[in-house]
């Protein structure tokens with residue numbers, strides 16, 4: 001390393017409450033503890049590709065802890081190994097050149113699965129790096145929590161509370177679609193927090209007749225409304241996920257529409273009126289909860305310590321309430337889905353919530369002594 005520690009910083013993928021809290025924590029820790037110089041890249045990997053960066057001084061990262069979004073900007077489509085802006089060409093060598101030209105000792109990338117997979121590839125061609133796990137979806141391998149998840153769950157739970165009063169007033173079945181393409185963490189946790197009657201997640205393809213049966217039972221039983229929380233990636237058994245047309249610029253498929261599809265499927269099976277609300281990007285906006293601010297600060301300062309300690313090629317983790325790290329090779333191209341023995345799934349079912357699966361067997365849940373709620 002050169003005499004002055006120089007560290008690059010970027011935020012990649014979809015934005016998420018708490019990104020600015022991590023930017024602040026990484027930068028302040030490195031400046032205060034190691035007199036480091038920080039270089040921020042604009043719009044995720046796009047900044048490394050298009051050579052757009054700026055120095056981040058202490059004053060630049062003060063007062064941003066509670067801000068939503070990211071002061072650096074982000075992109076979920078810019079991949080140096082397949083850059084859409086240059087006909088899907090591999091521009092990773094010029095990215096590495098720019099990294100050396102800036103005299104950087106390391107890059108800290110704050111992002112989700114896509115960002116970590118790219119970071120792993122960059123590390124393999126010689127870029128020293130540390131990852132910080134971000135996503136409202138909470139689906140990164142190796143960490144019990146990602147920052148942003150708690151905020152998204154709070155927003156979704158608040159929406160369910162509000163939908164409940166209008167559902168009750170009109171005796172309706174209300175469907176609320178949350179984010180979560182391959183993992184149902186947000187739907188599960190928000191559904192439990194909002195006392196949803198039915199929670200449908202991608203990990204457990206639902207039986208539409210079972211969902212209809214639960215709604216009808218509530219109609220007959222005098223409970224005049226039903227709340228269904230469904231993750232955007234959920235699908236009926238034997239059916240496909242609901243997708244929006246086309247892909248984004250990075251070639252990623254876009255999920256969406258399961259709420260309306262479910263409404264259509266139920267409309268011929270139950271008497272009650274149905275309404276669907278899609279929560280969408282509201283879940284990613286605004287100020288992070290206190291939990292996410294503290295987690296983001298802990299993650300950021302730990303990432304700074306890893307850089308100083310030259311622990312490169314790894315992502316920060318939280319496991320059993322302990323900060324640690326995991327090799328990027330173990331994180332890349334993997335998703336942490338809700339396991340069938342999830343304690344939160346067990347809790348939901350124990351209080352009478354349906355997961356849209358007939359006779360879902362509680363015995364599949366793990367040993368009661370080891371029910372850690374993470």
Ligand code: F6P
Pocket residue numbers: 014015076112135136137179180181232248255284
């Ligand atoms: O990764 C988080 C996420 O919120 C997904 O749940 C969702 O499908 C996706 O981002 C949508 O991102 P965008 O609309 O920015 O492409």
